[in-house]
Amino acid sequence: MNSNTKKPRTKLQKRKAWIRNTWALFKETKVGLVGIGILVFFMVMALASFIPPLIDDMYNPLYGADPDIITATPPSWKHPLGTDSMGRDLFSQLLEGTKWALIIGVTAAACSVVLSTVVGLLSGYYGGAIDSILQRTAETVMTLPGFPLIVIIGSILRGVNIWNIVVLISVLGWPGPSKVIRSQVLSLRERPFIDSARISGASDARIIFRHIAPNILPLSFLYMTFGVTGAILAEASLSFIGLGDPTTVSWGMMLQWCYRAGFIYRAPFWVIPPGLCITLLALAFYLIGVGTEQIINPRLRKR
């Protein structure tokens, strides 16, 4: 580990040193690096998703169809992963699905973690009535049957669009992390540097956001990575059972189409890639989370 012997002077230098140290710790855990590797691979796939429709209209993931094909066909030179039963190219669908998985996963997790951080900060800092109200709410939301609830809402809305799914996932996902963040805030609140800030006349808002929040952010980031895993899996499940957005090509949607068309036990080339992608991308964020966790919680590190 390259510890900086010289005391950093400027803010920029400090920040650079911090990044260097964190990265060195992160690199120590192989899992985190593997996670980043997989993530980069999928990011390239997502960026490439706009290319196939440019080559030929039949490569459009949603509307395109190969005129020569009337049923699901195995991989060929023209279609590297084969086509679905309507003659749409599976490879370009897979690329398009990557894009949506990243968008949905990251937005849902980000919304949810912002909510849990704010709740955790308020609950831990103010205590008293605010704390009890927020904590009882969190406990109640935690014991609600989340997935059935989303299914009911989806059924009432008669199918949901992508952003509804994002909102639902984040509204149901905030309580767990907020509890952990709250307990962290409880201990931070008693530290001497908070007292000094208060004596210097800092307002509550300043103490919360300038002094406590920066110490909480790594924890928030950790829960965000785990949240992305959850959001990707939740979106896939919803799309698969038929509550997804039919105008969006996502991996869960691809499997739903395969199931609907009756190819689920007949076309492994159609079934395996989307599921494998869901697994690997969810895994990537989980691995990054595990890497982060080992930085935040030194007790988990190798002795």
Add this chain to the structure above:
Amino acid sequence: MSMLKYVIRRSIEIILILFLIATLTFVLFRLMPSDPAGMILDPHRTPEIVERQRELWGLDRSLAEQYFIFMRNLLRGEFGNSFFYQQDVYDIIKEKLPPTILLFSSINVLSFAIGMQMGRIIAWRRGGKLEYGSTVLGMFAFSMPVFWIGFLVIWVFSFKLGFFPLGGVKTVELWSSTADTSILMKALDILYHMFLPLIVGVIISFPGIMLMMKNVMLETLGEDYIVTARAKGLPEKVIRDHHAARNVMLPMVTVFTLSLVGSLGGSMIVETIFGWPGLGAEFLEAAMNYDYPVAQGAFVIMGALLLVAILVTEILYAYLDPRIRY
């Protein structure tokens, strides 16, 4: 005595949450953009017919009155009639509940048993090949969508190899009234049908518990009393099982209750793809077909089932660990 107090307090809390779930159900189904009376009647209906149907369902009354009636009926176990089966929802639930309880509790108990054991062992042998392998595999399994692995398992074991049935809960011939089948055979038959759904459910649920157990265990191993136990020269196995693993139980209660909540959605999908005739599959189908009375009833019952499972877990642990004083 404090135990009894705790149970009473938690029961009251759980009844309150159930009440909340019921209210939420009521509100959600009143938010429907379309008129439920328009759903089951034919499109050529006259306004008078719609009006009569609305009266029949009590939709012409005030919202407060509707809410009161809804709650009263719930307490009596009256959920109304299915739009599609022309059958009492209560009867449907009564028929579908046992398979769900059987599958759901087997999945959770087995996942917890396996997850705790594995987590304990790999935390103890940290840095070894076993730890690395099971962690990676566990994380991979944790990230799999349940329906995907379900299809792959059916495809391999039922379609290609033919080891297991494609779905359902029992072999019809064995269960007909003329067939002379012993209870043991019947039990084995159910077990044979349950094997694949159970395995898939466990594959999905146990890694989360295993990884959590590993982490909690690693944190515990840094505690002073473990060092003391080592210094006393106690055998490793005693330290692992009697000193470390026991104290890990406490944080694991929370993990288990959370995984109960999480596995509910998973077991619903497992029921659907394995054709397991349970409440979860029925609920999904009803929600997709806008059979609202069934969806509503199944939702409330599943919420209740979940809360009871959480309560039982908490009581069990309070009983097992004498230090827990709520």
